[in-house]
Amino acid sequence: MRIAQLAPLTEPVPPRGYGGTELVVSLLTDELVARGHEITLFASGDSRTKAKLMSVVDSALRTSPDIPERRWMAYDLRSLLKLEEMQSEFDVIHNHMGWQALPALSRMKLPTVTTNHNPVKDYCAPIYLALRKLPYVSISDAYRRFNYPDDLNYVATVYNGIDVDSFESAHPGKRSYLLFLGRLCADKGTAESIEIARRVGLPLKIAGKVDANDVEYFDAKVRPHLKAPEIEYLGEVGHAEKVRLYGQAIAVVYPIAFEEPFGLVMAEALASGTPVVALARGSVPEVLDQNTAIIGDSVDELVKEFPRLQTISEAACKSRARDLFSKEQMAAAYERVYAVLSERC
Amino acid sequence: MRIAQLAPLTEPVPPRGYGGTELVVSLLTDELVARGHEITLFASGDSRTKAKLMSVVDSALRTSPDIPERRWMAYDLRSLLKLEEMQSEFDVIHNHMGWQALPALSRMKLPTVTTNHNPVKDYCAPIYLALRKLPYVSISDAYRRFNYPDDLNYVATVYNGIDVDSFESAHPGKRSYLLFLGRLCADKGTAESIEIARRVGLPLKIAGKVDANDVEYFDAKVRPHLKAPEIEYLGEVGHAEKVRLYGQAIAVVYPIAFEEPFGLVMAEALASGTPVVALARGSVPEVLDQNTAIIGDSVDELVKEFPRLQTISEAACKSRARDLFSKEQMAAAYERVYAVLSERC
Secondary structure, X not given: OEEEEEOOOOOOOOOOOOOXXXXXXXXXXXXXXXXXXXXXXXXXXXXXXOOEEEOOOOOOHHHOOOOOHHHHHHHHHHHHHHHHHOHHHOOEEEEOOOHHXXXXXXXXXXXXEEEEOOOOOOOOHHHHHXXXXXXXXXXXXXXHHOOOOOOOEEEEEXXXXXXXXXXXXXXXXXXOEEEEEOOOOOOOOHHHHHXXXXXXXXXXXXXXXXXXXXXXXXXXXXXXHOEOOOEEEOOOOOHHHHHHHHHOEEEEEEOOOOOOOOOHHHHHHHHOOOOEEEEOOOOHHHHOOOOOEXXXXXXXXXXXXXXXXXXXXXXXXXXXXXXXXXXXXXXXXHHHHHHHHHHHO | OEEEEEOOOOOOOOOOXXXXXXHHHHXXXXXXXXXXXXXXXXXXXXXOOOOXXXXXXXXXXXXXXXXXXXXXXXXXXXXXXXXXXXXXXXXXXXEOOOHHHHHHHOXXXXXXXXXXXXXXXOOOHHHHHHOOOOEEEEOOHHHHHOOOOOOOEEEEXXXXXXXXXXXXXXXXXXXXXXXXXXXXXXXOOHHHHHHHHHHHOOOEEEXXXXXXXXXXXXXXHHHHXXXXXXXXXXXXXXXXXXXXXXXXXXXXXXXXXXXXXXXXXXXXXXXXXXXXXXXXXXXXXXXXXXXXXXXXXXXXXXHHHXXXXXXXXXXXXXXXXXHHHEHHHHHHXXXXXXXXXXXXX
């Protein structure tokens, strides 16, 4: 098919650092090209892609200090006008840009689909609701449950894909600690991770950043417990270090305290052959299962069930990652969405 | 007629402080209501208007610190979606919001007109050019000359109106100084104003703000010359003080060094019965004439011609302000624009 992929312009595709949406767009786009589709990627000019690149701005907006945020939307509109001008060249448009694109999509003459990468917050909800009939994809059933399930025209749930082969497990016997990876904050349950590690008597490595508004939490709930090697904080880590940390962990602890729509950490852990110990919030019960995780409703329950980790195999974890969260399965799922939408039109 | 006025959401209508566009929208809207039209004003909820007010945000965006600039456009889109939903209730839409509204206007089913209050800068020019067939109004012929005169579908030039009656002249004989009013910077010619005052031997009062990036200019070109009462800097002044300053000035000096599209200061001076001494740049030759101003191509020429001020009467200045720059003439001019556009459709 001839598909237009519409990316945000804030980060390049793929992103240099943080940028979950741009990473997913990159993996999806390159995989669709590999599967023989003709893809045009609307993204910032510093993007790197196997698709044909259409850009209205040389550098991603967040890396252009001379472009104030209030002008960002001018570039979004220019990207959308370019897409509108070229629309006869495509069979379907896939929007990853969010609310910015919805009014423009509503007047395109071909099928469109919008993946909701971010929660529909109050300030933009009226835009989604005014254009509720456009086709939407949720990134998990949990996402959908908390984002206007009865109002928006959700046509599918497609999990975010990762490059499963870029993760690896350690040599047998090398796994020696629990791992907390992600932003250190109450929502992600850093303090509960420390409690779990202590109660099961295993060392914990903590990797991730402390945002400015989480410094108080860090100072009160995390810093007092830091004492290597029992509880060790490594700061932010890059991809290579992250792969090494996943691959040598006995389990990733994930005692989240909010309805996380899609936890990339869980998918990456499974891809590394590493089970997850998680509280049953948000997408946890979808992403994980009894063969790959300890899932419970409280820290007490997780600690009590912890010994069952012995029964979980690396192979089961990797197999689930490959079946549900590979970029290949993501591309195949979107191919089905595009096909259904094209038939409808 | 039933008219939708679409204001920016950054400042309330009218603005509490700076906000040239919002002031013009306020004067136009209230005057159109007074003339019997049915006006709906799309603006922030803290606006005050005689029209029916439609708001998607309680407070103007610039006064809402909890709304980051990158979300401002969500409110613009919400205002536009509300307008689209209500479009059958109007005969014409008048856009003052700028490029943000153009794609939405292009799909409305009724006549629209966009007043270009700001220059078409490079970052948004592709949006204007993609929608060049929409009807545009320039705020002066000078504006049009420097903003894609051969590309955009300009249907009229309408000068910004002011509330002429809110300005007043001093009692005869009370006029005793030259006045520079506006931002202190090279473009506005603050230093040249000082030179003119010295060479003609009259005191100069300077009123206006110094922007952060003009501090260097102020320190080098203005501050060394300040010595009251000959050259006096008053800082920023409010409306009442501004009216008093205009009304007691022998003349306003306006030696601008750029192509100013519309100098509100000139209109306000004339409304106060005060002549202007100006360099012939931008809209100067349109706004002023030989009966109301000394116009020249250099400071030397202005100084040489200065004695001719004696021949200029308060009445001529006020009369020109009333004929060209009153809110009443602005409303009448827009009524003609609306009528022509409605006939075309």
